[in-house]
């Protein structure tokens with residue numbers, strides 16, 4: 159926690175441009191709106207051509223976020239919803255077992271607040287989703303198995319159509335009473351969905367009066383039900399889940415409470431290049447784990463035994479380390495690793511320094527010293543984002559590092575640190591440890607959250623209506639205010655952590 163004194167003294171360590179930004183740009187008191195207002199209404203969405211806001215670290219010229227407030231379902235009044243047919247695109251792409259039982263209902267639960275809000279305001283909800291990647295009509299990808307759980311969570315009987323367009327569906331829609339829900343069949347049973355064919359989008363849109371996109375997990379796809387329909391339905395607005403995902407993954411990351419740490423793991427550096435490069439522009443501390451660390455070790459001339467290495471990414475690893483140095487980001491690599499004699503759950507294992515991986519052994523987890531150093535570094539933070547496991551957590555004996563991170567983030571969440579988890583495997587690890595409910599935000603999007611963190615635009619978001627100028631301005635004022643309040647509190651912790659020789 160930064161005391162006033164430590165904040166003041168550490169401010170002197172800041173580059174002059176940042177000191178200037180911190181001390182001379184103060185918002186008038188009249189613009190200091192309550193934080194609760196910020197939390198409730200801030201919805202920042204990456205959108206081309208929108209207002210540019212200098213965010214995060216003011217000294218970084220390139221560190222600008224293009225942000226725009228999108229119209230939200232909460233901007234619609236009862237009068238605008240009562241009796242209206244609302245096309246809701248959700249991402250109900252949940253895992254099913256061989257008996258068609260739902261094995262994880264997170265995405266269904268996440269879709270509930272928007273649907274409840276709409277039905278409680280008298281709307282008729284036409285609910286659409288994909289499931290899997292079917293090629294044509296495929297019974298095992300039907301949305302029928304979702305109906306009982308949806309009905310249970312919503313507290314009403316959800317009707318189900320056998321198709322998603324056509325006369326039978328139109329008949330069902332016209333019979334809907336106010337406050338009801340009709341679930342359409344898997345929209346990907348039509349190839350036109352993924353091709354975003356305008357005629358198909360028009361058919362979907364013809365079922366409804368207005369559009370709500372709550373499918374964050376599919377917002378990186380420009381499909382007929384996520385992007386095409388917006389050309390035919392007005393208004394087209396964001397649902398609560400989509401809004402929350404954007405608030406955390408764009409809002410909290412582009413204007414974080416600092417110090418801001420990013421933890422990136424997973425198997426390969428090649429699949430996380432975009433995320434690492436983007437986070438290097440924003441974070442104060444970057445912790446790396448998982449299979450990718452061995453490419454970094456090798457790039458520094460260390461022996462890595464038979465660990466996973468991407469030989470063609472050695473130069474990239476070197477340039478990422480150089481970039482971290484140039485940006486003043488503390489890049490921490492594990493100092494010790496758990497090595498195994500084979501890639502198997504029952505492998506023989508031992509802990510060795512990262513600089514002494516024996517020939518024939520492969521690193522499958524981070525070691526206890528690294529866990530301690532990572533925990534100490536995380537202790538200083540106010541915002542943490544985590545993507546990718548620290549080791550092969552599918553094997554119990556190599557799950558310790560990943561579980562330690564999950565537990566540490568749970569502990570920090572309890573102390574008011576903003577903790578954001580993205581990526582299927584890290585979310586699975588958090589759930590395995592049983593701490594998912596204490597994190598600030600668990601993303602329902604795999605590919606979508608990665609693309610957002612890489613700074614890419616999401617077509618499903620771009621297509622939505624923009625918030626009115628007054629709402630957008632209020633949100634921008636609050637963001638700027640929040641940014642400068644954070645800048646005032648910045649203190650440098652990262653110089654205290656040199657977990658591994660990077661500089």
Ligand SMILES: Nc1ncnc2c1ncn2[C@@H]1O[C@H](COP(=O)(O)OP(=O)(O)OP(=O)(O)O)[C@@H](O)[C@H]1O
Pocket residue numbers: 423424425426429447448449450466521522523545546547548549550551552580581582583584585604605
């Ligand atoms: N040291 C290691 N060697 C080999 N594989 C590893 C190592 N550490 C982690 N992994 C593997 O990395 C995989 C997860 O990587 P990935 O990049 O896909 O993570 P993610 O982004 O959280 O998940 P998703 O891709 O599902 O969103 C896991 O299967 C894990 O076993």
Ligand SMILES: O=C(O)[C@H](O)COP(=O)(O)O
Pocket residue numbers: 249251290291375376379603604605606
């Ligand atoms: O599970 C997901 O990531 C989303 O539902 C998107 O699915 P897709 O990768 O098949 O488009």
